[in-house]
Amino acid sequence: MHSEILYSCFGLSRQALKAYKRDDSGPYANPYPGTNVEARNRLEYRTFISHHQFLIGSGFAPLCKRFEKSIASHFNAFRSGISGDWVHGEDFMHVFKHTLLAPALIDSVVGPALLERDPDFLANFWTIDDNVWSLTSRLPKFLIPKPHVALNKCLAAVKEWHAWAKEHSDPTATTVDSGEDDAYWGSKFVRERQVLFSTIDGQNQDTIASQDLGFLWGSNHNTVTSAFWLFADVFLRPELLQRIRKEAGSCQIESPERGLPKFDMERLQRQPYAQAVYAETLRLRTHGVILRQPSQDLQLNEWSIPKGSPVVTSSTTAHMNAAVWSAPQRGSRPATEFYPERFFLPKSESAEPEFSMSGTDGSWVPFGGGVHACPGRRFVKYETILTLAILVTVFDIEILASRKDLEMSERRFGFGVLEPRGRVPFRIRARASV
Template sequence: MTPSSWTNSLRQSLVAGGILAIPFIFNYLLTLSLYHWANMRRKPGQTPPEYPAMPIIGSTFSFLWDSASFVAKATTYAGKLTCVRISLLINGIYLVSEPKAIADMWKNPNLSSPIYVYTVGLRYIFGMHEKGIEAYTADDSGPYRKPHPFSNVEPNNRIDFLTHDSLLRGLTSHAMLRIFERFQAILKRNLDTEDIGDEWIEQPDLFTFFRNNVGKAVLESLFGPSLLAINPNFTSDLWEFDEQVVNLAKRLPRFLIPNAFRVRERLLSQIQNWYNYARQHFRDSNTDQDTQWDPYWGSIMNRERQSMLLSISGQDDAAVASTDLGLIWTSVTNVVPSTMLTAFHIFSDPALLSRIRTSIFDSVSHTPTSGFSASMDKLLQKDLLQSVYAETLRLYVQSYITRCSAHECITVGDWTLPRNEVSMVSSYVAHMNTSLWNEQDGAHPVTSFWADRFILDPADPSSGPMDPSTPEATEIRSKLSTKEKHFSAKGLAGAWIPYGGGFSACPGRLLAKRIILYTCALLVSEFEVEVKDKAFEMDSSGFGLGTQKPKTKIGFRIRRRRGD
């Protein structure tokens, strides 16, 4: 090919490419114009506008690989939070970010079902086969006892309601308290096996310490000792799986992430081994008649889930194992880092540690026979401890809360969400909302930890979680019935959302809070901990999937307190 013919060929290719690009460029410019038009001329009841993106692929790559910065940018217009629709390769998602709109979502019964995220999670993350998935995709009856009037799902196939009802009964009220009592005993036993004495012991990683002690206590108290006894590698496999969840969530093929598929298969196999073992050995006589807990199934919730799930069309042991993997992963891999980070902030600040110890002094005790004990009724009322807990979750929980109205359009705030479309709330965006949270004129940015952020002092107009200049904060202060400093989360229904909100808020939130507060109370009362690496980096690769985790190891040393 001569130079002139090569040049002509290149010119023709560029011209052809330019012509082909014209529709895409036009589409992008049109979307951009409509986006600005909709935001500048907003009126109540309109559908959130499409966020500008290239046709076909939309915002897929930004959403999956640059999640935090993309979501923060997409949900902001002219410096204020807004609602927007983002286009992805397969479908679209409505991102709801305004606090008023979020609060309205929690109140609306038609936006109470998380069935869409169940379906996506079970299929792509937890490996459920398609026959099992069919029951989830077919269920449009809602999570309430009374099905939606437009739904025709058979009562025995109402997997949304049946799952939610089972979790509510198993993780709240009397059942939750019995699980928590067992957690306390197991955690103390686990810490005793660490053989920590009066002299300092060097430890390589704080997170590993919490995984081994708190994580195993959560697993055993919920699912019984047999799961771990017959599967000695289950815990290590679970944390390896946790590291791979982000890759599975991106729907990457097996040849790109073979380790993710392999560890998931190991876990699913181990869970089914547990089923077989428990069925062979369980007897009614094994059950504690008060707690309904047994050493094979653990909580009665697991026995009931077996019976309930296997009666639904398309469900077998393999499908139920995927469901249980989701429950196990959710139960353990969020509360462990949340507990660790709460304890980290307490031990990293000597002044805060002293204040916490003083504040909980009347709530804890130690005897030679039973060791450490705590009055949870009192601990749950400790303002500073609650504030530290709430602030830790605000700072580190980066979840997507997903809802879908299967049958009708819904109004939230000034927006209308179409029927049968996925709506999503980012806790990260809500928790980093500088126009709502109190930063005390920049002294305590939302990106930093402030132990007293949730403490409201009637005598100090600059205190409290909400920006004092907002009308909402002023109204809350005007209705105060006490002159004492106190923990406050009033007005934060659409702003502090680590557990989601509304009817389908995380059913394990009450248990998780007790685990975090009790563990921290035990540690500060019984141990001295010195953290060496206080400036560690957090890992945001799992953005949208739960609580952040440390990116590197956190060295520390620990010893028992010497009775001071």
């Protein structure tokens, strides 16, 4: 299924798609019984290991380090034009996509060179994202020329950056092994993908560009929108905003140059309201389609599912299950209501709230589940909570959008986190206490 998205939306060639189709060996170290795929051509397993090492394993700490550095740089540039007086903006979702979060995420994966070398990359990137349903449906290009033009420009930018990085970098360099930045590739992960894909049948520089563009989209598509909803859900509720500010303040450590706050991230991510807002936002806003193809015949109650059959389910069914989310121990609130306190254990009036995911197995699935669960789930929590902590600490922000514009749009239903229906105008000022 992953390969179909790469083919439909990110220009993966038919030849490269066939390489994915031929690989029926599975994502585990030991191939599925009865398969006979060369070790070097085990695309699913090799990319699975690469992604997990980068997003969960040894690459996680360096990734967080690069993200903190990049998000600080982008926040400092953004706040340079904001004083103690109110400044109006047209759309805070646009700020997340073009000014703050998306460029920081891209920088943390591939370094700053890609965006520096193509100032139009983000505009084209989000045009692709805005048309994923049209691209997936494989409508003729003449009916949807705009996303195809944007796709070609993005692929050209990635290929040009690849060529530049190859020309200038030392392939034997090991600086990123210790977590340092790679001035050309950004991260060890991206540099090593050049080697990984070049050893697999059907892959070349064109397909590597498609793979990297697809990875960047996967890193941003749901993450940026999730971070936006954390921001909106908190800033629309003054009492909740004060609670989050208190938690962020308790985790703040010394401020670096120019006063941008730094936080004890281990402690910040354990704060009860920060965790509850994160969990509730993803529960309420994530409406994704989960696709699987079982490697063996399955029997689920009275249903028989033959090996290799496509199985489709939706996170919406689990996330809107009133029997789970409206239960008395979760506050008896409607599942359609934003209510982070449903993740708190019952307590006495004087006790501090205690966050818990107990009883939510199979009902909280914003990242899917099983071996194919999104490997970026740990980093998504890290970067969204950090972004929220900076926003609540540094700025006063009033959201000026109408209730209708803040409704979730179903236009991209099935692809994960839903965006707001309309633009989100706002006014912003620097907080006097920072």
